[in-house]
Amino acid sequence: MRINHTHHGTYGRATELAVIDRVLDGVTAGRGGLLLLHGEPGSGKSALLEHARRRATGLGAGLLGVCGAEEESGCPYAGLHQLLRPLLPRLPGLPAEQAGALSAALRLTGAPPADPALVSMAALTLLTSAAADGGAVGPRGLVCLLDDVQWVDRPTLESVLFAARRLRSDGVALLLAQRDPGPQALEDPVLPRLALPGLDEHAATALLAATAGVRPAAAVARELTARTGGNALSLAELGTMLSERQIQGEETLPVPLPLGPRTRRAFLGPEGALPEPVRLALLVAAAEETGDLATVAAAVARLGLEPSSLEAAEESGLITVMGRRIAFPSPALRTAVHGGAPLARRRRCHLALAEVVRPHERDGRWAGHRAAAALGPDEDVANELERAAAYARSRAQYGTAADLLDRAARLTPDPARRTERLLDSARTAWQAGQASRTEHLVRDALAIADRPVVIGRLLQLRGAVRMRGGVLTDAYRALRSAARSLADEAPDEAAHCLIQAAEAASHAGDPGRFRELSAAAGRLAGGTPMTDGTRLLLTGIDRVVAEDFERGTELITAGIDAAQRAGEPLLVGWAGVGSLYLGEAATAFALFGRVAEAARASGHVGVLPSNLEFTAQLELYSGRMANAEALTDEGLRLARESGQENLAAIHLARRAFMCALRGDERQCREAADEALGTALRRRIGLAVATSRHALACLALMRGAYPEALRLLERVAVAEPGAGHPIVAFFSLPDRIEAAVRSGERQAAQEALASLERWQSRSARSEARALLARSRALLASDDTTAITCFEEALSLHSGSVPIEKARTELYFGETLRRARRRRDARAHLRSAAATFDRVGATPWAERARQELRATGEPARAGASARGTGERLTPQEIRIARLAAEGSTNKEIAAQLFLSPRTVEYHLYKIFPRLGITSRTDLARLYFEDPLLFD
Structure with a gap:
């Protein structure tokens, strides 16, 4: 069920809600309260004020409110009139001088304007007296809500701030909300401020799930959070505008993202008031993701615009220039400027950028701009995108590479070549851990594939994805079909499929399938280490399951040798599984460690959760509980991040x-x-x-x-x-x-x-x-x-x-x-x-x-002597790696963390162990390694 996105603003705002509730609770206890909420458009300020309104009503407090309007921002005391209007019948009860001043300020009489200080004093008296007389506005204090204060007239704000400085124990709270950046900022030091940053990925996921009616794929939530800067309004509207398949990662997200009507009004109102040349320069800046000032300036000139157009865009506050980079105040604004422009204007900007960016650059900027401007297939652009993808892949940037290959495929005229590029994109997406996207790409490619070997490779990917996040029997069937399609032209790849099918059968608890798989492996041609290793391992495990231990041991031992010669990580990992069937823990440890080391070095995150499953089991049965817990937690984290739900269940x-x-x-x-x-x-x-x-x-x-x-x-x-x-x-x-x-x-x-x-x-x-x-x-x-x-x-x-x-x-x-x-x-x-x-x-x-x-x-x-009760499993792993001499950067690469996170953990670890340096840590590890078990 989709929710109404007008309630988007409280997602991920538990801290802010708690602060507001404390202010309101103070009011009902007779204390004063003051708080300024500030953030970019769509960050949820108005929704938080609405929460305050409902909460105050529930507590029995009275309510006053004002919402700033740009057209009234130049009218003195227009906001104060709106705020105090329900209290105006109480004017005669004020001291005569105050009543006269306030009446004149609010244009209730024809008297000339009065002293602003006297007006402010009158407003304060009116508020405090109303709060004291519970029957007037509410039995338990008074709450004033001021929204969009960037548009509230200055005299009103000065009166409000005057009152705010004097409300300590009068049962009156003032809650204000201000847009960043705004035409006038409240900087009064008496004003407690609460910034509303963009939502984190967890909150964004929950909001998208609520507005879309389906849970988003992790990679989709991550990308949308990055592209919107976690802007709650943008995310809420995207949840209703994107298709279910896009939300679940089965279809590529559009570039640019669609722009909802409320997001358009919130962000593009100021932009719409700018002259046409300035708006076009702003669009060029939004289209160039790197923010490189020289590139943007050259493209602006190519469009025949004066350099002053960029300067005017900066003066508007919609962009800032920092050194040689142009930046938008928020990703949501950049997305709104780009996505809100008509296609023809976007094409002009991208073509201008393509003309000033050097062709054939490895980062793919030229091809990216050409692709954004393309109206149909273009093999030249597709080739450049493919070249850029190869460069991204060489740097282990698999998500970026998958995007580039997908775009290349869509621009490819020849169906066979398009199929190959879709296959390549699917493989790369799988390496990046994007399971849902891999399924989508496979489906698109199978619709046009005609060669058995290509069909087999696509079915193998489908089986791999379903093994990690689908029904295991479906995965098994896809992998067996893949092996049959590949057997004649690519026997080594067919063997790979059979090993994956064995893993699906093993996870399902159906080792009876090993007989069928070993027979299929026996029919493979080639006689390579890969085919031999597969046949020997599968047949050997089948013999052990059938309780023919002597023959099974002989076959598995030979299979381990063949697997090591083949060097294929999946087969080496299954050699480790074979070792487990023989009870050879030391051999299994070595083989799993070899696979893990290669996966960490290459950034192939998708391989690790399966490998860590077995390694954690070995650590557990070897009595190294902390190691086992750390490996299980890492496997669970990586499985979840890469969408491998089945392996996440096993780790759980x-x-x-x-x-x-x-x-x-x-x-x-x-x-x-x-x-x-x-x-x-x-x-x-x-x-x-x-x-x-x-x-x-x-x-x-x-x-x-x-x-x-x-x-x-x-x-x-x-x-x-x-x-x-x-x-x-x-x-x-x-x-x-x-x-x-x-x-x-x-x-x-x-x-x-x-x-x-x-x-x-x-x-x-x-x-x-x-x-x-x-x-x-x-x-x-x-x-x-x-x-x-x-x-x-x-x-x-x-x-x-x-x-x-x-x-x-x-x-x-x-x-x-x-x-x-x-x-x-x-x-x-x-x-x-x-x-x-x-x-x-x-x-x-x-x-x-x-x-x-x-x-x-x-x-x-005696366990208090060790680290088990003082350090988490993750901290124990970090401590052990640091003690063995790994740098923060190396530890981060091993555990797929940031170096800063490693540094933070070590900062906490040292005092808990009573040490102050890495040297002390190494000494402690050398003297008593059991402390790190």
Whole structure:
């Protein structure tokens, strides 16, 4: 549902609303209040005054108001008459001298004008007396609202300011709103000022969603915020004027942006009063985005205008010249000047600019101006745009490159060449993380594509986009079709599609698809490292899933070698996945790290969320909770920024699991609920299963064992799209524990049988340790349980510290029940220390409770020694990188932050760690690296 855009002005104004509310609350308490709101046209000043009006009415305060009008700005006291008109019946009650002066000023009598100070005093007396007499205007004070004060006559403003300086405890508030820049600015030092900056991207997104009726794509919201400067009125009108497809990023935003009627009136009123040569010079300045003064001046001369036209534009206040640059007071004004001009005038300006900008420049300015002036296809201009796109791409400016290629395609006469440019634009948009736009470009290209290899490449992009932000079964089908189209002419690309299809199947929780994919990989020609690596990895994983571990290990090992020879990041990443199936954490770490390093260096943001998913999982199971949280948070942020909603759901599920381990019930439930909201709709079995496993762990730690068992049984029996076999396997030990502690021994025995079948084929000691622990929990007597726990501890390798600590906790509980308290203490101390180190607070507290039950007073957790409770996961990553010698710029590039943000974090980190320099940080890291885990 679309909202009426007249209510646009309060979006993103929580701070300003709170300030206004405090002023009004003071009035009802008998205090005075004063506030000047100022900002550019359309920033929401009038809407905030309307909020004040409604709020004051609700509080029982009286209201007076005036709205400045340009045509009355030269009439002395016209504004004061409008403001005080409801109080004029009270004039006879004023002192005679004041009443006479005010009557003369307001032209109520034929008396000559009086002393302005006396008029101001009369106005003050009238306001304060009305506020004191509650029945006159309102039972609880008086609120005066003055809008558009830049058009209020000067004598009125002087009277208002006179009163304002004397209103301290009279129950009268004055709220004023002024346009920036305006013909007269209120600079009185007594006047508290509240500036209204442009909306940030978050508020702009909410406003666009409300006015358009659909949520905008992140890239669209970002671009519209930049192009309007966050102007609320412009954004509100654009929400109603742009198409749904444009708002959702499926169609390119128009250049220039359309101009709404209210935005036109707000911004172009002053421009319309200028002489024609000045207006044309102003349009040239708006058309040249760089603001280069020399370029604009040359184009103005090319149009036959005098240099004085630019000077007059500056004198009007609509532009400013700073050094060699021309700037508009706000992006919204520049957009309004450009978008509000007729096409013929815009073409004249762009053609003039194209004549003075050097052709073939790498930044594409010449081609951009020629394209803006083009009325039909033009291959020469398209070639120049393509050349500029190549330069932008070489500088990792993928969003800019995608724009240039899209414009080039639209100007291309030949259909085949146009298809290739649309494909190139779609690929580049995907590299920039613009998922919705990629889908739109693919659709346009498929409508005219006729070659199988081009169709295959387009379908591959469609599958990639849908895998990240659509239904996974749709993604799988698109990628399989792409592989078939590419198999004959481009077998390496077909192999790439099969790996992506495998990822879609894996996220859906449908590893049964690996048989079909491995067969397709086996039919590929070529014998290259890419095709060989794909065939070996997919077939090997299929064998492991089918419990043929010996053959699966052989194939995956060979596939890892082939993937490293191929060097293709996606295949190398899947070699890391293959390593996970073999339990080779160190190999997986190295392979995922290699992919991440390449992605960070190249700026390919879209690759990282998937890579970080696996890396965070490895960090978690290695007991490095802070690392895992930081990687998950980064993956979630990048997934959201690049529109990869499915991966965002997976990262949210992982966050929920880590919050459960930390015992943070609120954040666990929030993350799990949000993840499930997307995952159930999109059939993301991995996120569904992980979220439910997280909620089950939370229930286990709370002692809600039947609830935990119910959740884990749902994980165990879920079909593809609603569960995941790997999560079902990894959750078996928790399911056994929940069943035992719920008194459901039959359910526990069935889960144990499943665990035994899986582990009987595994050579991993850690897996056998979990099996031994599960047998201990099911043991019918303490002696058998103790034997099983001892076996489990002998098998724990330490690669998953939290699981070893849980074994020691349960072992300690059993030993205490068997009255072996001294033996129990050693295991409970060790468990508590590990839980503290990894940040699993509820488990640590449970271990300390058991210690107290043995008669040993348990001390507070040792985690306070580390950074875990003092630094956020993001801060820990920054601290570690800085300690390892990375500069702020290098850290910023690694984490996709600004160097200034890194500097800000380090400014906060140093005092928390009790240090003052990077040297101290490096020393601390060298002495105790666990502080940074």
